[in-house]
Amino acid sequence: MNGIFYFSSTGNSLFIAEQIKAELGGEIRFIPRFTGDVNTYDKIIIISPIHSFGLPTLVYDFIVAIKSAKPLYIVLNHGGMEAYAPYFTYQLCKEKGLNIRSVQALMMPEIYTLTFSPPKFSINLVLRKAPKRLKPIIEAIRDDREISIPRPKRDKWTPKYLKNRTMWHMLAKDFSITEHCTHCEKCIRICPTKNIKYENGTIVFGNQCVACLSCYHRCPEKAIVYKNKRKKDRYVNPLIEEKNIGADQF
Numbered sequence: 001m002n003g004i005f006y007f008s009s010t011g012n013s014l015f016i017a018e019q020i021k022a023e024l025g026g027e028i029r030f031i032p033r034f035t036g037d038v039n040t041y042d043k044i045i046i047i048s049p050i051h052s053f054g055l056p057t058l059v060y061d062f063i064v065a066i067k068s069a070k071p072l073y074i075v076l077n078h079g080g081m082e083a084y085a086p087y088f089t090y091q092l093c094k095e096k097g098l099n100i101r102s103v104q105a106l107m108m109p110e111i112y113t114l115t116f117s118p119p120k121f122s123i124n125l126v127l128r129k130a131p132k133r134l135k136p137i138i139e140a141i142r143d144d145r146e147i148s149i150p151r152p153k154r155d156k157w158t159p160k161y162l163k164n165r166t167m168w169h170m171l172a173k174d175f176s177i178t179e180h181c182t183h184c185e186k187c188i189r190i191c192p193t194k195n196i197k198y199e200n201g202t203i204v205f206g207n208q209c210v211a212c213l214s215c216y217h218r219c220p221e222k223a224i225v226y227k228n229k230r231k232k233d234r235y236v237n238p239l240i241e242e243k244n245i246g247a248d249q250f
């Protein structure tokens, strides 16, 4: 059986995971909550967004911890700037001695929209194109096609990724809560690192932020704002059910 492991803040990676499950079968498992053994699966398929030209912290840690010779397939998705994240990921798997078969990538709507957002029509266009872009990716996994990724001539992106990663824990320091907060505590429940607490009548952020933006996008009141900007747009992938982000599907 396929183990389809995913990390997702706003559902783009979950959408891909669900498409793979529909085509190839398997169990969908949310990486931050997975405590089992990946070796219970025949194929390991990892779906992850690209964060800052590389991997989200929790996905990086998950890959590094894998001890398995099972075939591994990785599907990355990004907002239009994959940089050398596929190479970085491929190389990481090789260095760890994993049986990496392919690292593939496709574009999905951009969610790093704290200061700038793409227009609605371009989000809709990317969503419309997603199933077609995904088709050959799923076929390559189904056919166990090996896709190696050559070393780029000059990798200027990986150093940027490694530097940015060291600052992610500070991102939530620039979040604040507006008067629209209803104290529903959803942000506390969905934060993958338990970085959000309710203290002295308000929501507070700790030092464990991984900059995933789940809380920012999914607060029902848009009450989490960045650097006191009252930006109104938030995003959740419309092709999945939001309640399934963070859940397993058997």
Ligand SMILES: Cc1cc2nc3c(=O)[nH]c(=O)nc-3n(C[C@H](O)[C@H](O)[C@H](O)COP(=O)(O)O)c2cc1C
Residues within 6 Å of the ligand: 007, 008, 009, 010, 011, 012, 013, 014, 048, 049, 050, 051, 052, 053, 054, 077, 078, 079, 080, 081, 082, 108, 109, 110, 111, 112, 211, 212, 213
């Ligand atoms: C912290 C952070 C960094 C990101 N960095 C990149 C990036 O370097 N290049 C890019 O194209 N998209 C980047 N994105 C956008 C996401 O990769 C993209 O929107 C993805 O589809 C989100 O998937 P999800 O909904 O499953 O989390 C970033 C998003 C976040 C939250």
Ligand code: SF4
Residues within 6 Å of the ligand: 177, 180, 181, 182, 183, 184, 185, 186, 187, 188, 203, 218, 219, 220, 221, 222, 223, 224
């Ligand atoms: S999800 Fe939004 S409304 Fe609910 S407690 Fe958090 S900040 Fe407040």
Ligand code: SF4
Residues within 6 Å of the ligand: 172, 190, 191, 192, 193, 194, 195, 196, 205, 208, 209, 210, 211, 212, 213, 214, 215, 216
């Ligand atoms: S505080 Fe928000 S952005 Fe930071 S890890 Fe938690 S959900 Fe993600």
